[in-house]
Amino acid sequence: MLSVCDVHSRYGRIEVLHGISLEVAQGEVVVVIGANGAGKTTLMRAISGVQAISSGDMTFDGKALAGVPAHRRVGLGVSQVPEGRQIFGPLSVEDNLRLGAWSRRPQDVTDAARLDWVFDAFPVLKQRRHLQAGGLSGGQQQMLAIGRAMMSQPKLLLLDEPSMGLAPLIVAHIFATLRELKRTGMTMLLVEQNANAALALADRAYVLETGKIELDGPAHAIAADPRVREAYLGR
Numbered sequence: 102m103l104s105v106c107d108v109h110s111r112y113g114r115i116e117v118l119h120g121i122s123l124e125v126a127q128g129e130v131v132v133v134i135g136a137n138g139a140g141k142t143t144l145m146r147a148i149s150g151v152q153a154i155s156s157g158d159m160t161f162d163g164k165a166l167a168g169v170p171a172h173r174r175v176g177l178g179v180s181q182v183p184e185g186r187q188i189f190g191p192l193s194v195e196d197n198l199r200l201g202a203w204s205r206r207p208q209d210v211t212d213a214a215r216l217d218w219v220f221d222a223f224p225v226l227k228q229r230r231h232l233q234a235g236g237l238s239g240g241q242q243q244m245l246a247i248g249r250a251m252m253s254q255p256k257l258l259l260l261d262e263p264s265m266g267l268a269p270l271i272v273a274h275i276f277a278t279l280r281e282l283k284r285t286g287m288t289m290l291l292v293e294q295n296a297n298a299a300l301a302l303a304d305r306a307y308v309l310e311t312g313k314i315e316l317d318g319p320a321h322a323i324a325a326d327p328r329v330r331e332a333y334l335g336r
């Protein structure tokens with residue numbers, strides 16, 4: 102479904118992605134684990150189209166992504182849950198969700214049906230639909246950010262550190278929801294520093310270190326790799 106081939110990206114004169122290649126097949130959950138500053142967010146933003154790449158190729162559903170602006174990638178079925186959630190605090194929960202349907206596909210599904218899908222996944226958002234999003238707890242704001250991305254009916258959901266800054270119990274809840282989404286067939290590419298939870302969810306994993314993929318394989322094999330256990334799993 103997604104193919105990233107030898108992608109380089111830079112901030113000014115500093116290159117931070119040094120030739121990244123990865124694949125995500127339909128129905129797969131793929132995780133990229135990596136430490137602080139490894140380039141995870143840059144990679145996600147390159148795929149969603151808000152970060153320029155200096156060389157390399159990306160295709161989605163067989164279509165080249167070069168020159169396709171971010172909002173049109175949403176239209177193709179790529180939707181990103183950004184790092185730090187970036188919800189609109191003064192707006193209501195429901196209005197935040199409706200914004201996610203703006204570049205939506207397919208057009209035949211109504212906003213009401215999309216909202217029902219999100220409210221099924223996150224009942225707490227339904228209870229709070231008319232409240233200001235800024236008043237939600239951190240975990241609820243993360244659910245809202247995921248729900249907003251779901252509103253475009255994506256084929257591929259990109260998630261940038263959904264566990265960031267959340268208490269362990271809330272992280273477990275977020276990952277339980279992602280597991281449920283996976284069960285319904287949602288294809289996901291996830292970047293995480295929380296390697297434990299992410300590797301337990303994923304089918305396959307890549308390890309990103311300072312802008313390069315150093316290791317990849319089935320998630321269970323990556324979780325068992327001594328280098329990963331030492332560097333990312335605290336064992």
Ligand SMILES: Nc1ncnc2c1ncn2[C@@H]1O[C@H](COP(=O)(O)OP(=O)(O)OP(=O)(O)O)[C@@H](O)[C@H]1O
Nearest residue numbers: 112117135136137138139140141142143144184294
């Ligand atoms: N806007 C920017 N301008 C210049 N350098 C940047 C910018 N954003 C990120 N960088 C640098 O690029 C590198 C990769 O950053 P990136 O945010 O992609 O990493 P990350 O893996 O997402 O880190 P984190 O775990 O902190 O979210 C880092 O060295 C960072 O300092």
Ligand SMILES: [Mg+2]
Nearest residue numbers: 141142143184
């Ligand atoms: Mg990041």
